[in-house]
Amino acid sequence: MKRSYIGVITLAIILFLDIICMQLLVHQFFYENYGNVLLYMIIMIILFPVAFIIYKKEKHKGGGASGK
Amino acid sequence: MAEKKNTVRVEDDNYTHNIDRNNERALDRRGFMKTLVGAAGVFAVSSLPWGTIAAKELMGLADKEYPEHKIADIKDVKVGDSVEFHYPSEHDSAVLIRLGENEFVAYQNACTHLRCPVYWVKDQQEMVCPCHHGKFDVKTGAPTAGPPRRPLPEIIVKTKQGSVFAVRVKRYEA
Numbered sequence: 423m424k425r426s427y428i429g430v431i432t433l434a435i436i437l438f439l440d441i442i443c444m445q446l447l448v449h450q451f452f453y454e455n456y457g458n459v460l461l462y463m464i465i466m467i468i469l470f471p472v473a474f475i476i477y478k479k480e481k482h483k484g485g486g487a488s489g490k
Numbered sequence: 491m492a493e494k495k496n497t498v499r500v501e502d503d504n505y506t507h508n509i510d511r512n513n514e515r516a517l518d519r520r521g522f523m524k525t526l527v528g529a530a531g532v533f534a535v536s537s538l539p540w541g542t543i544a545a546k547e548l549m550g551l552a553d554k555e556y557p558e559h560k561i562a563d564i565k566d567v568k569v570g571d572s573v574e575f576h577y578p579s580e581h582d583s584a585v586l587i588r589l590g591e592n593e594f595v596a597y598q599n600a601c602t603h604l605r606c607p608v609y610w611v612k613d614q615q616e617m618v619c620p621c622h623h624g625k626f627d628v629k630t631g632a633p634t635a636g637p638p639r640r641p642l643p644e645i646i647v648k649t650k651q652g653s654v655f656a657v658r659v660k661r662y663e664a
Binding site for chain 2: 434
């Protein structure tokens with residue numbers, strides 16, 4: 423059985439970016455740089471559909487005996 | 491592999507086809523990717539409240555504006571003396587302290603421990619709460635001794651035409 427791990431790795435990277443952005447967002451919030459908070463919120467909201475698109479593309483990659 | 495005699499469906503005929511007890515295959519590659527996407531969604535949603543508060547702050551809705559309130563004439567307050575007043579409402583007692591010739595500070599003087607009134611003690615150059623001997627730094631309002639842990643809310647003051655005016659209450663900062 424062959425597996426494609428590209429999806430897993432890219433999604434893990436996206437989740438890691440999410441964690442980083444969340445951390446920065448909370449810090450910027452406490453430093454009262456509210457413009458930056460909005461920026462990080464937009465990044466995080468964009469990352470979700472990106473993750474979903476990657477999932478849709480990657481879920482049939484690799485495959486077992488069916489040869490997909 | 492297909493010519494082997496088994497009851498496993500062709501599309502499931504891989505090296506893990508026999509692992510299907512106790513949801514052991516619930517977290518396969520695809521399920522794991524689903525979890526990651528779901529987590530990204532949770533992160534996106536959880537950033538929304540921060541963003542809305544930030545947007546609110548940027549639009550200036552959170553800064554409450556109170557009308558300016560005249561506290562006292564400058565000539566009536568000697569350096570080192572204090573004046574009690576009420577701001578922003580008549581139930582919020584506050585204290586104005588003249589530290590220098592042109593240096594005024596004002597705080598809402600309800601102690602942040604149990605809301606006893608805090609007094610300016612000129613001899614000790616400190617603000618003291620008599621209930622439990624809490625003390626506050628006069629320059630910053632930060633607690634220096636006793637049970638209080640949070641600073642007194644500072645009132646922004648300005649001087650004009652020989653009088654001291656309370657302008658607004660400074661936002662609480664942890």
